[in-house]
Amino acid sequence: MGFDIKDYLSSRKVLVDKTLLEYLLRFKSDLSKLHESMLYSVMAGGKRLRPILCMASCEMLGGNIEKTFPVACAIEMIHTYSLIHDDLPSMDDDLLRRGKPTNHSVYGEALAILAGDALLTDAFCLIVDEGISLRLTPSLVVSVIKDIAEGSGSHGMVGGQAIDLSLEGSKVVTLEMSERVHSLKTGALIEVSVMTGAKIGGANREQLSQLKSYSKALGLAFQIIDDVLDIEGGREIGKSRGVDVRKKKATYPSLIGVENAKKMAAKLTNEAIDALEDFGSEAVALREIAHYLGGRTY
Amino acid sequence: MGFDIKDYLSSRKVLVDKTLLEYLLRFKSDLSKLHESMLYSVMAGGKRLRPILCMASCEMLGGNIEKTFPVACAIEMIHTYSLIHDDLPSMDDDLLRRGKPTNHSVYGEALAILAGDALLTDAFCLIVDEGISLRLTPSLVVSVIKDIAEGSGSHGMVGGQAIDLSLEGSKVVTLEMSERVHSLKTGALIEVSVMTGAKIGGANREQLSQLKSYSKALGLAFQIIDDVLDIEGGREIGKSRGVDVRKKKATYPSLIGVENAKKMAAKLTNEAIDALEDFGSEAVALREIAHYLGGRTY
Numbered sequence: 001m002g003f004d005i006k007d008y009l010s011s012r013k014v015l016v017d018k019t020l021l022e023y024l025l026r027f028k029s030d031l032s033k034l035h036e037s038m039l040y041s042v043m044a045g046g047k048r049l050r051p052i053l054c055m056a057s058c059e060m061l062g063g064n065i066e067k068t069f070p071v072a073c074a075i076e077m078i079h080t081y082s083l084i085h086d087d088l089p090s091m092d093d094d095l096l097r098r099g100k101p102t103n104h105s106v107y108g109e110a111l112a113i114l115a116g117d118a119l120l121t122d123a124f125c126l127i128v129d130e131g132i133s134l135r136l137t138p139s140l141v142v143s144v145i146k147d148i149a150e151g152s153g154s155h156g157m158v159g160g161q162a163i164d165l166s167l168e169g170s171k172v173v174t175l176e177m178s179e180r181v182h183s184l185k186t187g188a189l190i191e192v193s194v195m196t197g198a199k200i201g202g203a204n205r206e207q208l209s210q211l212k213s214y215s216k217a218l219g220l221a222f223q224i225i226d227d228v229l230d231i232e233g234g235r236e237i238g239k240s241r242g243v244d245v246r247k248k249k250a251t252y253p254s255l256i257g258v259e260n261a262k263k264m265a266a267k268l269t270n271e272a273i274d275a276l277e278d279f280g281s282e283a284v285a286l287r288e289i290a291h292y293l294g295g296r297t298y
Numbered sequence: 299m300g301f302d303i304k305d306y307l308s309s310r311k312v313l314v315d316k317t318l319l320e321y322l323l324r325f326k327s328d329l330s331k332l333h334e335s336m337l338y339s340v341m342a343g344g345k346r347l348r349p350i351l352c353m354a355s356c357e358m359l360g361g362n363i364e365k366t367f368p369v370a371c372a373i374e375m376i377h378t379y380s381l382i383h384d385d386l387p388s389m390d391d392d393l394l395r396r397g398k399p400t401n402h403s404v405y406g407e408a409l410a411i412l413a414g415d416a417l418l419t420d421a422f423c424l425i426v427d428e429g430i431s432l433r434l435t436p437s438l439v440v441s442v443i444k445d446i447a448e449g450s451g452s453h454g455m456v457g458g459q460a461i462d463l464s465l466e467g468s469k470v471v472t473l474e475m476s477e478r479v480h481s482l483k484t485g486a487l488i489e490v491s492v493m494t495g496a497k498i499g500g501a502n503r504e505q506l507s508q509l510k511s512y513s514k515a516l517g518l519a520f521q522i523i524d525d526v527l528d529i530e531g532g533r534e535i536g537k538s539r540g541v542d543v544r545k546k547k548a549t550y551p552s553l554i555g556v557e558n559a560k561k562m563a564a565k566l567t568n569e570a571i572d573a574l575e576d577f578g579s580e581a582v583a584l585r586e587i588a589h590y591l592g593g594r595t596y
Contacts, residue, residue, distance in 0.1 A: 034452055034460035085415060090407035109388035113411065114460050117383060117418065121451035124422055128444040138436035145443060146426040153419035154332055162332035162412050
């Protein structure tokens with residue numbers, strides 16, 4: 001019996017969508033426009049890669065995936081907030097995201113900023129509220145909150161976005177600088193997804209270190225492939241091709257060429273998979289996710 | 299020997315400024331522009347009312363105020379982020395704040411948005427990192443994080459800002475709607491400041507309930523006076539007068555007249571002070587803060 005990664009990802013996506021919707025509807029109140037705008041972007045689709053990684057990592061260690069739900073969904077809410085803010089006119093000025101109008105083009109700039117702010121803040125609320133009611137210990141909740149805040153704050157995701165911004169149009173971007181941007185902007189939250197899932201699953205120190213290697217390599221491979229797809233990608237990517245080129249963003253393909261970028265992504269994918277060796281057959285999902293992401297053509 | 303509220307507030311402000319700077323410099327790294335922009339707004343002044351309330355509430359109960367530092371500073375970081383985002387062109391479009399150019403007029407809109415995002419996120423990091431090293435129990439840290447996230451998210455501060463936005467220029471704003479906006483937009487974080495300080499100070503349930511009454515009344519009085527000052531205020535307010543009127547914002551003075559608004563603020567100030575009765579002479583600071591804020595003319 002084989003493991004069908006496409007079936008796996010799509011059934012997990014259904015589970016994440018359902019859980020996210022449930023949580024967000026629980027938040028709803030008479031503050032309707034704000035919540036509508038939050039819901040719009042959270043439910044606008046997406047692969048749900050981060051929550052799926054969080055669950056998979058917990059499950060691999062024999063943990064109960066239900067215990068990851070608040071954390072997995074909080075991470076997706078934070079990811080969504082970052083997309084809403086990235087798309088703003090003063091940032092990337094994008095009108096389309098996942099094939100749909102971006103938040104600010106539907107709700108206006110002011111409400112889009114607030115929807116992002118609220119998603120970020122409510123994410124922490126969700127972890128505490130639901131985490132405690134799922135009987136995560138306070139120490140575990142604190143540890144997970146620290147990982148998430150660190151991975152998404154000024155030394156993580158937002159820090160990466162700020163450097164990226166400062167490099168736009170710059171002529172002297174090195175591979176190292178580009179790697180630093182990627183590892184912060186995209187990598188940090190992917191790492192956090194895997195690591196928090198592992199902690200909830202009861203990982204020991206050595207397992208955490210192996211999963212750190214896995215998620216670091218995975219996150220970078222993921223971003224390189226994204227850059228390649230920005231040049232070569234088909235319709236399914238849901239946003240116009242060539243955006244990075246138009247904005248003169250420093251990407252792997254622009255620095256080392258498309259073919260070398262693909263080779264680098266393949267190498268990183270193998271590194272990620274190698275880091276899972278000790279987990280044996282239990283690691284099938286994390287392994288197949290890396291394979292799948294490394295070979296994406298959409 | 300009298301209690302000099304002006305001395306008290308200014309010495310506490312010095313303490314908060316020093317602690318905030320220390321924490322923020324610890325965060326600093328090579329992500330320099332972002333951190334510079336965060337520092338700029340956090341250190342741009344302000345009364346530091348929220349952290350001072352947090353400390354005062356803890357101290358009244360016999361707690362060690364040092365234990366409140368991370369939480370008090372985190373609340374001020376969140377307050378600062380909200381000001382940065384409120385001042386943005388798509389929101390209030392303000393060029394001056396506390397007499398200085400607003401964040402976006404110095405660093406540009408994109409970096410101002412990111413500085414706000416980072417301050418909000420790093421605030422949670424600070425609470426966990428420093429809270430744990432000051433030996434707050436994980437349960438207390440979790441409880442404080444919940445209060446802060448709830449008070450500043452879609453059902454608190456951001457929710458209030460979203461309603462305020464939706465009411466701008468509207469002709470049918472009632473006193474109830476205006477009170478709701480104020481209690482969420484400004485009141486929620488003031489309440490959280492008092493309540494988290496109390497929890498760190500070891501308050502029991504009854505004390506928490508009395509401090510809830512105090513902080514609710516205080517927060518509303520504070521906002522009403524702010525509205526009045528927007529019409530009557532002197533130079534010291536650091537931003538142009540008449541901003542609310544120009545934007546047709548529904549304020550207490552516009553709804554019930556300046557004199558009635560002043561009377562209402564005085565009544566609320568008395569309510570706040572009454573709620574402190576059981577704390578006796580220990581409550582001198584919280585009592586004097588209410589008196590002082592209720593009688594502000596700047």
